[in-house]
Amino acid sequence: MNQAPLINQSLLRRTVIEIANLPDDDLAILLDVVAFLKQQRSAVTPSEIRRAARQRDQLVAQFRQVGSSIQSQVIASDTAVEGDWEGD
Numbered sequence: 001m002n003q004a005p006l007i008n009q010s011l012l013r014r015t016v017i018e019i020a021n022l023p024d025d026d027l028a029i030l031l032d033v034v035a036f037l038k039q040q041r042s043a044v045t046p047s048e049i050r051r052a053a054r055q056r057d058q059l060v061a062q063f064r065q066v067g068s069s070i071q072s073q074v075i076a077s078d079t080a081v082e083g084d085w086e087g088d
Contacts, residue, residue: 022030074080
């Protein structure tokens with residue numbers, strides 16, 4: 001169902017006038033903002049949240065497994081470095 005009749009007509013007119021007066025660069029930014037707002041308003045179902053949480057948990061488990069495997073390999077090859085990694 002179209003929501004146009006529910007919108008305050010005065011506010012809609014004012015918005016259209018303001019948008020019509022924007023420079024082209026600002027119109028591109030405005031479209032990005034509108035896309036962001038649409039994304040924020042999209043409904044996320046509980047099942048989608050649970051699925052994302054399961055995927056995250058699986059990735060964490062895989063990451064830990066790979067880290068443990070690497071640690072075992074470097075200890076076995078006697079190339080392990082003691083202490084924390086300080087970075088480059």
